[in-house]
Amino acid sequence: MLIVKKFGGTSVANKERIFNVAKRCIEDYKKGNDVVVVLSAMGKYTDELITMAKDINEKPPKREMDMLFTIGEQMSVALMAMAMDSMEIPAVSLNAFQVAMHTTSAHGSARLKKIDAARIRRELDNRRIVVVTGFQGIDKYNDYTTLGRGGSDTTAVALAAALHADACEIYTDVDGVYTADPRKVPKARKLKEITYDEMLDLATLGAGVLHNRSVEMAKKYGVPLVVRSSLNNSEGTVVKEEVTVERMLISGVALDTDAVRIAVIGLKDSPGVAFKLFDTLAKKNINVDMILQSIGRAGTKDISFTVDKNDLDDAMGVLEANQSRIGYVELHAEKNIAKLSIVGAGMMSNPGVAAKMFESLYNEGVNINMIATSEIRVTVLINEKDGVRAMNAVHDAFNLAD
């Protein structure tokens, strides 16, 4: 069996944890399996690198930022290979150049294009555990890129797809996917199985277990994903195409406090205005999530939308620079917001799910600013201070604890 195992930064934060991870990998290896391990940078090392960079240059070029970031994972994989060697298990660490992890050139948010599996195959054939840097890639100019948030998950899934792995295990600091974040909702319950689509919505919505890109890729290539804890041996949650256990109305409640809302006030009410606005943002690689358009004063319209906190400065900057081209009067940013979502494949065949959510929020006195829905989810934008309380109320309303 070929197993790809991915461990995040907290799982390799110190010597003890590095050896813990090494042991788990070696267990699988000793059973005769081929083992590929994908690692993130140790603990908060990426944050340390950001601090280091900002001390030198408040707006460091993204190309150089990636050059700096990539040392984090390289440190992790080298130390991991050393740990395995000390336990007399042959291991080899590989970075994005060595694997040949080709991506687009969007520094800081690159997309994987092609992975060359030859080098990894050769090392596996020599019965080595292969330890690969997550999060990083190289572009057509031979420059380092990084994949952005959750990048190491994407690396793991992409490697699993390229190697036709039998399993892709994502180890996190929680032991599976829950009906809600257990740190915020005490009654949250672990799910045994969940579909790619549900997971995709949960990931997008800030459940924080898996990044959407990794789930998208797993769905596309049919990679069997397991979300497990790096701290214990409990079974985890399997992410797959169809769930076989009894189906709940909704699978989970997610709260995302990483979003900010930008309001563009006084746009001309003519065709092409929205296109200009969002095209400007897209060209800067800024992902826009919820969008609301409303009628403004005297023949104008207002457009509100949410973006990731990290993109706020870039978004405001590019919008300010293009004020006359887009044509608006005012620009506001609102940071104290949260996105609350319910997700479940079951809601497709059950009308009234959204209404039930709104009712429970009404009963709690939580004000709703924006609403967005898809086939399998409902998302509302609320004030950040109401987030956790609203989340628990909705969790209760759908009896997810049972």
Add this chain to the structure above:
Amino acid sequence: MLIVKKFGGTSVANKERIFNVAKRCIEDYKKGNDVVVVLSAMGKYTDELITMAKDINEKPPKREMDMLFTIGEQMSVALMAMAMDSMEIPAVSLNAFQVAMHTTSAHGSARLKKIDAARIRRELDNRRIVVVTGFQGIDKYNDYTTLGRGGSDTTAVALAAALHADACEIYTDVDGVYTADPRKVPKARKLKEITYDEMLDLATLGAGVLHNRSVEMAKKYGVPLVVRSSLNNSEGTVVKEEVTVERMLISGVALDTDAVRIAVIGLKDSPGVAFKLFDTLAKKNINVDMILQSIGRAGTKDISFTVDKNDLDDAMGVLEANQSRIGYVELHAEKNIAKLSIVGAGMMSNPGVAAKMFESLYNEGVNINMIATSEIRVTVLINEKDGVRAMNAVHDAFNLAD
């Protein structure tokens, strides 16, 4: 003009120093020159990485050690490019993969084989300052290698050769080449010029300003070297083929305390024994320096030789493992030794130079354990505790302070 400038770890140890280096490079750039900067890892970062590795694995695999080491220079170059960017000068950092810095596979002591200048040329043509990682390379397997001690100097000289640079400036914490280490010999005097050959012997002998490999390469390709201080603007020492200023009898006195002596006792007195011994060491990439063979007891012989301190464990290990094959009775290591050398092209035409050195040591009561000579140098092995005193005595004897 194309200038290659190399700065060591102390020159980029913190934010202030990074900006100092950036400013010096930008000065040259603004005059219209093409500037390539070679950097080492920041301050004591390489030592920190060693500590980190040894904590995980007391004998880390050299291949993985190189994987870990190379992050040090990558950090330096990324931060330097950011510093230059903050001063609105276009800069780009490149690592060994990006330059294509091909080396042999001897991890920890690789030799440069071929540098691809295309990427650097392209960046220079775009009027960017190119910031290159020193010390590191890649081998034919696409694995990271490191060049060993003084590796960044070698990188700089090799780049200067590959790019046909007009100057290669090596910045250190001293402001040139002295007649002796000024920290140990207060009367030491700075030299304006010195030949490659003299520098080569001074480097080999532990004067500590330039590594021999970099000087060898500079001599081979006729790269004009300048040794300068990163802390002030004084003129430095030019290293070239022929010295034009008035010639002294000797140019300098060097003390090397990084050597250890290994004595192999009771070897069979038959042909091939020395070959077996040194071949065993060569296969482990261990450089042997001074060699002394003496007659031992009853048809046996003893061989003593010096190696670098860092190679002691490896050397003892491989000799112990091959005791029966080499055929010896005992093995001793002596750590408290020092190599004292005088160097000067002038001594070729002046007999009695060695005798004068021995006389001054005799007057100081310093015991000589081994002697080695070349055309332009005399080296003696003495006790480490006598080192500095002996050095000053010899410096005085040859009137180097005048």
